[in-house]
Amino acid sequence: MTSTYASAYAAALSAAHDAAAGQNYPPGALYVVATPIGNLADITLRALHVLQLADVVACEDTRHTQTLLRAYGIDKSTAQLLAVHQHNEAQAAQVVIDRLHQGQRVAYASDAGTPAISDPGARLVAAVRLASLPVVPLPGASSVTTALSVAGIADEGAHHGEFVFVGFLSSKSAERATAITALGVEARAVVMLEAPHRIGALATALATLGERRLTVGRELTKQFEEIATFPASTFPDWLHRDPNRSRGEFVLVLHPAMVAAESGSEQRILKMLLAELPLKTAVKLTADITGASRNVLYEAALALKKEGA
Known part of the structure; x- marks a missing residue:
């Protein structure tokens, strides 16, 4: 599979070199690299170039990232991959800082999307900045902005286009219920993430928000992508109508509270x-x-x- 992809992306690697190689990539810098959230074709040319150029690729899961790199035809040895995840981020940050002091270029990639938003990376970036070393962002795919781009919230509510990102709510029912009660009085749009094994419980909890509109994105950018908008009260019914809807990763946008024009x-x-x-x-x-x-x-x-x- 990876060899087939690598052949398909050979032209992309060449294009990445032509488009990005002439730019400045200082040594001793941390490059925060956004990677696709599902569709491999969503990688940027600059990301491909930096992933090739990097002396070290720090990543959330070395096996996952090695597979991703090989799909693009990028060859990195096991020694060039460094695990930096939520359980070791503070300690691994010092290893990265040592590499940067040696003048190495270190690229950091989480498993999918833009690092340090919901995935690990924020502590690493903070530590590198505290050491007065440069951090270079390489923007790209993000599940948050992908969901917002199709939710159509710009002219809804009193806070046009504003949103709050809360990520994953607590898995504990009481804490989740308290959080959703607070979200019910939040006038701005709210972006949430959820895993398939917990989506049913979240759907039931969100149903208490009644007619407040909700956009659900499932498996965004992947083969079985599904996007739907409906009142929050109907979320459990929508989910149960098709068993496949409980599969995959979810991004949810709770629309802004509508301001009635009847006063x-x-x-x-x-x-x-x-x-x-x-x-x-x-x-x-x-x-x-x-x-x-x-x-x-x-x-x-x-x-x-x-x-x-």
Whole structure:
């Protein structure tokens, strides 16, 4: 399998060298490298070049990363791979710092996506910075931004486009319930992660949020990718309708709390502006003034126009 992939990515390696080799890659620096969250083709040209160039590849799981590198046709010996994971991150950071002081280039990659967001890497980066050594980010795939990009939250709620990332909630039912109660009064969008063996419990807990909209991304960028948006109350039913939906890794976006456009002040402002301005302009200004959802205000404006006609 890896040899087949390596042949397919031979051109990509050549393109990576042509596109990135002329740039500056100082020695003695830590390179934080984003890797695909599922689809191998989501690697960047600069990531390929740096993974080839690095003297050492620090990684969450050396076996996983070795397989990934070989899929791209990148040959690193076992001695060039250094395990840096949640159980040894503090100690391994010193090994990385020693390598950097020797002038080596060290690339760090977690198992998937951008390191140090939910995966390990944050302690390593902090330790390297504390040692006054350079850290170079190589942006790329991220499950968080991938899910947000298809959730369509920009014009929802009072906090247009804002979100909070909470990662994995507690596996303990009482702590999870407390966290979800707090999320229920969070006006901004909330991004969560979950594993397949716990998704059922999370679905039941999130159902208590009623009509609050939820976008669920399962197996993002992979062959059986599935993305759906529905009221949180229907999440358990959606999950149970197909046994396959309990498989794979999950990214969930709890949409912003909708601000109703039915209060007297919002309706009065909207009516006044509609009398003087085009519909879209009136809606935008009313949203800016009141913090109400543009989508809700737009529907209210159409209804008012219809009544006036």
